[in-house]
Amino acid sequence: xxxxxxxxxxxxxxxxxxxxxxxxxxxxxxxxxxxxxxxxxxxxxxxxxxxxxxxxxxxxxxxxxxxxxxxxxxxxxxxxxxxxxxxxxxxxxxxxxxxxxxxxxxxxxxxxxxxxxxxxxxxxxxxxxxxxxxxxxxxxxxxxxxxxxxxxxxxxxxxxxxxxxxxxxxxxxxxxxxxxxxxxxxxxxxxxxxxxxxxxxxxxxxxxxxxxxxxxxxxxxxxxxxxxxxxxxxxxxxxxxxxxxxxxxxxxxxxxxxxxxxxxxxxxxxxxxxxxxxxxxxxxxxxxxxxxxxxxxxxxxxxxxxxxxxxxxxxxxxxxxxxxxxxxxxxxxxxxxxxxxxxxxxxxxxxxxxxxx
Numbered sequence: 328x329x330x331x332x333x334x335x336x337x338x339x340x341x342x343x344x345x346x347x348x349x350x351x352x353x354x355x356x357x358x359x360x361x362x363x364x365x366x367x368x369x370x371x372x373x374x375x376x377x378x379x380x381x382x383x384x385x386x387x388x389x390x391x392x393x394x395x396x397x398x399x400x401x402x403x404x405x406x407x408x409x410x411x412x413x414x415x416x417x418x419x420x421x422x423x424x425x426x427x428x429x430x431x432x433x434x435x436x437x438x439x440x441x442x443x444x445x446x447x448x449x450x451x452x453x454x455x456x457x458x459x460x461x462x463x464x465x466x467x468x469x470x471x472x473x474x475x476x477x478x479x480x481x482x483x484x485x486x487x488x489x490x491x492x493x494x495x496x497x498x499x500x501x502x503x504x505x506x507x508x509x510x511x512x513x514x515x516x517x518x519x520x521x522x523x524x525x526x527x528x529x530x531x532x533x534x535x536x537x538x539x540x541x542x543x544x545x546x547x548x549x550x551x552x553x554x555x556x557x558x559x560x561x562x563x564x565x566x567x568x569x570x571x572x573x574x575x576x577x578x579x580x581x582x583x584x585x586x587x588x589x590x591x592x593x594x595x596x597x598x599x600x601x602x603x604x605x606x607x608x609x610x611x612x613x614x615x616x617x618x619x620x621x622x623x624x625x626x627x628x629x630x631x632x633x634x635x636x637x638x639x640x641x642x643x644x645x646x647x648x649x650x651x652x653x654x655x656x657x658x659x660x661x662x663x664x665x666x667x668x669x670x671x672x673x674x675x676x677x678x679x680x681x682x683x684x
Contacts, residue, residue: 328380329453330356330401331566334388334436335410337361339521340459340555342371344407347559349375356380358401360394361410362387366522368668388432391439398443405566406440406456408433411493414524415463415486419622422485429489430496433458437500437508449505456508457566458497462551462576463487464512467625474512475631476574483623494574501572509569511562513577514630517650518555519657522668526585527651530592531658532665534610544620546586549627553579554645564639575639578630581647589615591648595655 331348335341336359345357357375361367363385375381386393388410397403410432412418412425437456444454465474466481480495482488500506517527533540561577569575583591593610600607635641658665 328354328356329404330358331405331407332358332360332397332401332403333407333409334360335367335408337363337367337369337371337383338409339366339371339518339525340516340558341407341409342368342520343518343555344409344559344562345372345381346374347556348563349378349381352563356401357382358397358403359383360386360388360397364412366413366524368520368522368664370664370667371520389427389435391435394435394439395442398439403440403443404453404455406436407562407566408436408456408458411459411490413461413486415484416524416621418484418486418489422489425485425489426492429486430492433493433496437497437506441500441504441506444507450507454507455566455569455571456497456506457562457569458494458508458510459562460490460494460510460512461487462512462514462578462628462630463625464491464494465628468627468629470627473629473631474576476512476576476634483625498572505571507571509565509571510574511565511569511577511635512574512630513558513561514551514553514579514628516553516555516558518654519661520664521555523665526588527592527654528658528665530589531596531655534593534596534614535606535658535662535665537606537609538614539616540589540614541616541618542586542589543618543624546584546589546615546617548585548624549582549629550585550588551578551629552581552583552588552647552650553577553643554650557643557645560644561635561639561641564635564641568639570638575635576630576632577635577641578632579643579645579647580630580632581643582629583647586615588651591651592655595652596659599655599659
């Protein structure tokens with residue numbers, strides 16, 4: 328059995344990754360390290376709670392002693408580093424929080440791994456640190472072209488700047504120490520268990536609740552959509568076979584205007600809600616409300632994922648329309664989940680960010 332430390336495992340992508348690993352890969356113990364901030368939810372992992380190959384530890388990745396204790400207690404073979412403050416709008420309101428978690432937290436994890444993996448003049452065999460990042464570190468694209476792994480970093484928000492800084496920190500550990508690490512940069516994820524501040528679940532939750540759906544600017548921003556299950560497979564392959572020091576872009580080959588994503592989701596909801604359901608009556612384009620554009624809003628992202636396809640054999644398997652339909656089905660079947668997470672601090676943030684819309 329090998330021990331994989333997954334940071335941020337109670338969040339959206341982290342929890343789906345853990346379910347992916349424990350659902351089909353024997354011989355792996357998962358240690359889930361999460362501080363359970365507003366976006367962390369252990370209900371995401373109820374299916375694996377109590378299993379002998381899964382352990383949850385509540386701690387902050389910036390807590391050096393807590394992180395060091397994990398490496399002391401377990402022979403960690405892989406670190407899969409998802410933990411991050413990840414919402415651009417929040418980073419505009421509170422940039423220092425993003426610097427602390429995304430930069431300092433990454434440094435704490437790197438130093439703990441360095442300390443416990445170093446053997447004489449090298450590292451113990453079979454170790455790897457996978458730093459999960461974002462295509463937002465590249466900045467914005469014009470109407471044509473794709474981000475490649477050699478595209479210069481050009482972050483435009485406090486969030487993407489903090490991720491770019493942590494990416495470069497990981498790279499520096501490889502260049503300076505020969506540290507066994509890989510960086511993955513993904514496009515926009517969607518799927519089950521995503522916190523409702525994100526675009527897709529926000530549309531679903533607001534539409535079901537009869538609330539207006541805020542769309543920044545003209546809604547013609549382009550994003551490349553990647554189903555979270557496809558992303559989980561890519562991260563696993565990078566952890567197992569990725570070459571040390573390399574960056575792998577992960578994209579879904581699903582470029583869509585934001586406004587078109589809204590309409591696809593509204594159509595999927597109308598198709599699934601039965602006639603007579605009061606919620607169905609008001610789900611139409613009339614719920615769309617264009618609001619002032621986000622500060623520094625990138626216009627277009629698009630990923631060239633040919634490197635991970637060629638070197639690691641990864642391909643996205645989920646067509647966008649199929650993935651959106653399955654995602655809508657999940658949220659319709661898990662209404663209590665939405666109610667449980669959309670309360671308290673999140674509602675205060677929502678009112679502040681969208682001016683009560």
